[in-house]
Amino acid sequence: MTIEKTLITKHDLEKLATLINVCARLGRDVSGYGMADVNPNSGNVYIWLEDYSTSLYIGLGSENVYALWSCGYCGEEYKMEVTEDTTENEIEEWVSTLDRNDGEHCEDCEVEADDEE
Numbered sequence: 001m002t003i004e005k006t007l008i009t010k011h012d013l014e015k016l017a018t019l020i021n022v023c024a025r026l027g028r029d030v031s032g033y034g035m036a037d038v039n040p041n042s043g044n045v046y047i048w049l050e051d052y053s054t055s056l057y058i059g060l061g062s063e064n065v066y067a068l069w070s071c072g073y074c075g076e077e078y079k080m081e082v083t084e085d086t087t088e089n090e091i092e093e094w095v096s097t098l099d100r101n102d103g104e105h106c107e108d109c110e111v112e113a114d115d116e117e
């Protein structure tokens with residue numbers, strides 16, 4: 001994992017430390033290809049690792065950790081709060097309920113122009 005140079009503020013570095021701790025607790029290997037960075041649009045500090053289907057992030061002004069899954073087809077993003085009790089298996093099970101076609105399609109793709117959450 002590469003730590004990007006845009007991660008410079010104290011708050012962002014503290015969030016990065018939290019996210020690395022969560023990776024350790026979930027059993028995620030951070031030595032593979034991936035990156036830790038801050039999203040310039042949302043302010044989210046995140047860790048994305050190629051080996052895992054979700055990234056982990058902490059939002060601006062928040063301390064809560066979320067797992068984020070993006071639909072590979074439509075780009076729709078889904079999030080799940082990761083508490084201290086959440087396991088990697090629970091995250092994978094959650095992803096499997098979203099992922100309708102080998103990581104390519106989500107519920108939103110199937111229901112076009114649906115404004116419901």
Ligand SMILES: [Zn+2]
Pocket residue numbers: 071072073074075076104105106107108109
């Ligand atoms: Zn989709």
